[in-house]
Amino acid sequence: MSQQAGYSPSFKRPAEIMRMRRKRARSDAGVFPSQSGQGSAGSTGQSSSPQACVRPFSPGPLFNNQNRSGGGIKRRNPFANIENTYSPKKKLLIYNDDGSAEAGDSYKLQKSTEKEGEEDMSTEKESRGVLPFSARLIEAEKQERQDISSKKCLTFSEDDSLFEEEEEDVESPLLKSPRAIAPVSIAPPVCTEYPADWSLKTRLLFTSPLSLSWAEQPKAQEEALGLSQHCRAQFSTLPHTLQDPRSCSELRCAFQQSLVYWQHPSLPWISLFPRINAERSFTGKSTPWAQDTVLQQSLMSEWSVSLSSLYSLLKARLCPYFYVCSYQFTVLFRAAGLGGSNSIVALISPTTRGLRMAMKAEGIEFSLPLVEEGRKSREQQNLTGNQGEEEQQKEKEEECSDLKEGEDCQTGDDEDFSWLKEMGVQDKIKKPDSITIQLRKEGHTVSLDHKPESVVCVEGSDTFTLINFLINCKSLVAAAGSQAGLPPTLLAPIAFRGATMHTLKARSVNVKSQVGSTYQNISSLEITGPILPSSLHTITNLLRPAQKGNFSAALYSHTPTAVMNIHINDKQQHTGGSVDLSGCGVHPASIQQLQQPSSLGKTALTHITMNNFSYTWKK
Structure with missing residues (x-):
C-alpha cells in the first residue's frame, strides 16, 4: 500500500465512511450464498454470474470478472478521488490484482491470519460467506479506534453531529478552516501619534x-x-x-x-510674532517708545518681571515650556522631563559669534550640538580611511577658531612665519597684520552665524545664569530700526505674571x-x-x-x-515617569508626547x- 502513488497519507476519514463500508459488506454478503454443496465453485465463494469492470467505493483498481462476485454493478462515488480517500492508518482492505482482499499494513491482524493458516483452506472458504469478512472489518475498526485514542486531532463522532478532540502527529490541511489555510493578510501598522515638533x-x-x-x-x-x-x-x-x-x-x-496662549508684552495695534525679519509689519505703526528712554526702561522692567516669573514656574514644573522671541534670535526653555532630558534645557537659534563670546564671558557653559555631531562624523570617517594633509589643516583651523584657544593660535601663527627669517626675505614680503590673522582663524566660527548649525544648548543650572544674561544684555533690544526699544516677545501655554490672554x-x-x-x-x-x-x-x-x-x-x-x-545628548536620559508634570496646566496627552526625545x-x-x-x- 505504501508504494501506491497519489494517496494523501494525512487524510482522516470520518466515521460515516466506516458505516458505508459495513453497509457494503452486508450487501456483498447477501450475494455470497452459502454453497457448501457446489463443489469447487462454491468453495471459492465466487458467483456464477460475475460482473466485469466493477470499481469499489473508493478509487482503486478495477475488479475483473474472474475475481469479483456481486449482485449488480456498484456505481463509483463521483466525489471520491485518490487524493482524499486514502489514509494508511485507516485503509481497512486492499484488493489485489487477483481479486483477493487483505488488511492494510497498519491493520495486519497477526492473530487472525495465524489462526486462518492453521485451518483447512477448503473448509475455511466454504464457511467464509459473511463472518470472516465482517469480523475482520469490525476488528479493524476497533484497532483503528485504539490507535486514534492515544493521539489528538479533530474528527467526526459517531452521531455525525459532534466533534471529538483528539491528537494527531501530522496535521491535515483538509481539516483546517479556510481562514487558517488562507494566507494571513498583513495589515498596515496603525500609528496613533506623530513626533513632537518644538518649532513655532x-x-x-x-x-x-x-x-x-x-x-x-x-x-x-x-x-x-x-x-x-x-x-x-x-x-x-x-x-x-x-x-x-x-x-x-x-x-x-x-x-x-x-x-488660548499667553503673551507679553501685548500691543493690540502691532503683531509681536514673528520678530525676526519682521520690519515690514512694524513699518508705519506708532512706536512711542522709540524716542522715549523712560518708556523703554519701564517696558524692560515689566518684561524682566515676566521673564523671571516664567522661569520660576518652569523650575517648579508648573509651566512646561516658554519662548523668548527677540529681533535676532529665539530661545526655547523646556522643563525637566521634556524632550528626553531630566534637566532644564534652553535652545538658542540662530546665534552669532558675538553672542557666544558674551555668553562665555558671563560664565555660561553651552554646547553646539550640530557642530559636535559633524565633528564626530568626520572623526569616524578619518578612522576608516587615511587622513590627508588638507583635512589635517582644516581640523587645525577649527581648533584654532575655538574661543578657548584663541590666544594660543595667535602665537602659533607667529611661529609659522619664522621660515621667512631663515630665508632672509622677511623684509621683502609683507607680513599680514594681527587683525587679518585673527579673521582667518575665526573664519570657520563666523561662517556659522545665522545658520541652523549655530544653535546653542544650555543645560541645568546654567539656564538660570542665562536668564540673568538675557535680562542684562543690552543687545537683546534693537537700538535702531522699526523695533527699536521694544522688548522680546514672551510666549507660553499657561498664565504668568504680566501676561495677556490671546486666542x-x-x-x-x-x-x-x-x-x-x-x-x-x-x-x-x-x-x-x-x-x-x-x-x-x-x-x-x-x-x-x-x-x-x-x-x-x-x-x-x-x-x-x-x-x-x-536631539540633545543628555548624560541623564529620561527614564519615563520620573518627572511629574501633571500640574503644568497642559493636557496630559500633549505632555506625554512632548516627553519623548525628538526625532526630527x-x-x-x-x-x-x-x-x-x-x-x-x-x-
Whole structure:
C-alpha cells in the first residue's frame, strides 16, 4: 500500500465512511450464498454470474470478472478521488490484482491470519460467506479506534453531529478552516501619534471630506466655558467618534480651550510674532517708545518681571515650556522631563559669534550640538580611511577658531612665519597684520552665524545664569530700526505674571477640489497665530473624533525655530515617569508626547495626514 502513488497519507476519514463500508459488506454478503454443496465453485465463494469492470467505493483498481462476485454493478462515488480517500492508518482492505482482499499494513491482524493458516483452506472458504469478512472489518475498526485514542486531532463522532478532540502527529490541511489555510493578510501598522515638533507654527491649514464648520463661531457660553476650563486646567473626555460635531457642546468648548496662549508684552495695534525679519509689519505703526528712554526702561522692567516669573514656574514644573522671541534670535526653555532630558534645557537659534563670546564671558557653559555631531562624523570617517594633509589643516583651523584657544593660535601663527627669517626675505614680503590673522582663524566660527548649525544648548543650572544674561544684555533690544526699544516677545501655554490672554484665529471655508473628472466638496480650517507645540497636538486630538479619523494638515513653521527639534545628548536620559508634570496646566496627552526625545533633527513637520485613525507625516 505504501508504494501506491497519489494517496494523501494525512487524510482522516470520518466515521460515516466506516458505516458505508459495513453497509457494503452486508450487501456483498447477501450475494455470497452459502454453497457448501457446489463443489469447487462454491468453495471459492465466487458467483456464477460475475460482473466485469466493477470499481469499489473508493478509487482503486478495477475488479475483473474472474475475481469479483456481486449482485449488480456498484456505481463509483463521483466525489471520491485518490487524493482524499486514502489514509494508511485507516485503509481497512486492499484488493489485489487477483481479486483477493487483505488488511492494510497498519491493520495486519497477526492473530487472525495465524489462526486462518492453521485451518483447512477448503473448509475455511466454504464457511467464509459473511463472518470472516465482517469480523475482520469490525476488528479493524476497533484497532483503528485504539490507535486514534492515544493521539489528538479533530474528527467526526459517531452521531455525525459532534466533534471529538483528539491528537494527531501530522496535521491535515483538509481539516483546517479556510481562514487558517488562507494566507494571513498583513495589515498596515496603525500609528496613533506623530513626533513632537518644538518649532513655532505661524499657520495651520486642515482639510477634511467632512465639514469643519463646527470649529468657528462658538456660542458665548461655549467660549466662556472654554476659557474657564483653560484657566482651571480642566480637560473634558470625548468619545472615539462623534456623529454630529456641531451639536456637541463639549467639543466646541474644548476647541476654544486649545486656541488660548499667553503673551507679553501685548500691543493690540502691532503683531509681536514673528520678530525676526519682521520690519515690514512694524513699518508705519506708532512706536512711542522709540524716542522715549523712560518708556523703554519701564517696558524692560515689566518684561524682566515676566521673564523671571516664567522661569520660576518652569523650575517648579508648573509651566512646561516658554519662548523668548527677540529681533535676532529665539530661545526655547523646556522643563525637566521634556524632550528626553531630566534637566532644564534652553535652545538658542540662530546665534552669532558675538553672542557666544558674551555668553562665555558671563560664565555660561553651552554646547553646539550640530557642530559636535559633524565633528564626530568626520572623526569616524578619518578612522576608516587615511587622513590627508588638507583635512589635517582644516581640523587645525577649527581648533584654532575655538574661543578657548584663541590666544594660543595667535602665537602659533607667529611661529609659522619664522621660515621667512631663515630665508632672509622677511623684509621683502609683507607680513599680514594681527587683525587679518585673527579673521582667518575665526573664519570657520563666523561662517556659522545665522545658520541652523549655530544653535546653542544650555543645560541645568546654567539656564538660570542665562536668564540673568538675557535680562542684562543690552543687545537683546534693537537700538535702531522699526523695533527699536521694544522688548522680546514672551510666549507660553499657561498664565504668568504680566501676561495677556490671546486666542488663535480660526476660519472655516468649504471649497471644491477636483478629483479626476469630478469635483469633491472639501472643508478647510485655517488657524493663524503663534501656534505652540501643545496647541498643535490638542487641536489634532480634537479633530480625530470630530472628523472620524480622516483629515490632513499643512504646517507652516517659523524657520529659525525648526532646528529646535534636534536631539540633545543628555548624560541623564529620561527614564519615563520620573518627572511629574501633571500640574503644568497642559493636557496630559500633549505632555506625554512632548516627553519623548525628538526625532526630527533640524527639520520640522510640514504635513500631517490621518487616515482611518492612523497618522502619517512629512518633514
